[in-house]
Amino acid sequence: DQQVKQNSPSLSVQxxxxxxxxxxxxxxxxxYFLWYKKYPAxxxxxxxxxxxxxxxxxxxxxxxxxxxxxxxLSLHIVPSQPGDSAVYFCAAxxxxxxxxxxxxxxRLTVKP
Amino acid sequence: xxxxxxxxxxxxxxxxxxxxxxxxxxxxxxxxxxWYRQAAGRGLQLLFYSVGIGQISSEVPQNLSASRPQDRQFxxxxxxxxxxxxxxxxxxxxxxxxxxxxxxxxxRLTVV
Numbered sequence: 662d663q664q665v666k667q668n669s670p671s672l673s674v675q676x677x678x679x680x681x682x683x684x685x686x687x688x689x690x691x692x693y694f695l696w697y698k699k700y701p702a703x704x705x706x707x708x709x710x711x712x713x714x715x716x717x718x719x720x721x722x723x724x725x726x727x728x729x730x731x732x733x734l735s736l737h738i739v740p741s742q743p744g745d746s747a748v749y750f751c752a753a754x755x756x757x758x759x760x761x762x763x764x765x766x767x768r769l770t771v772k773p
Numbered sequence: 774x775x776x777x778x779x780x781x782x783x784x785x786x787x788x789x790x791x792x793x794x795x796x797x798x799x800x801x802x803x804x805x806x807x808w809y810r811q812a813a814g815r816g817l818q819l820l821f822y823s824v825g826i827g828q829i830s831s832e833v834p835q836n837l838s839a840s841r842p843q844d845r846q847f848x849x850x851x852x853x854x855x856x857x858x859x860x861x862x863x864x865x866x867x868x869x870x871x872x873x874x875x876x877x878x879x880x881r882l883t884v885v
Contacts, residue, residue: 695873704876759805759824761874765859766817
């Protein structure tokens, strides 16, 4: 049962443009959402998070938007850089639980 | 500072052989500990998580098991490996409550 879904397996963007990665979830009990970045043969690294009491969180070039009514969140990277090329995973927790669930990931390629 | 160690980095095992992957965390107490497997098209699949010594929650029925003999030690085991157990296994830790998780470097397991 895939409770966190990333429907785009890949995304290609030109350097300097905006990258938008999307994530949908089915469990309305999720109340904390995270984005991770992963390079090949390495563990994912934490990028940015957002609590369900917010609809936006910004950290430098990275902004996460949360639409609770649509059960949708997105990660915006502006401007995109070639070093941003990696697989991005969306993850979610639910209230009172510590079992973090991940999406299938989106491979971002930023072309110079 | 906190660190997480996961070993070995790569492992080639014959079908039917046992498995033991070890993960230890330093610099923190009473962490949540996780085992994930990265599978094509399914992202990071949660296998086991633990909120304390001897407390293991299993997410996927399979021939794998996990144990937490010490506060900061998490072990993934199998008595008899299957070909389908091949994959990239990741250990992670987080503090209690909904926070970001920190991943180890992963173990590439190939069952032959």
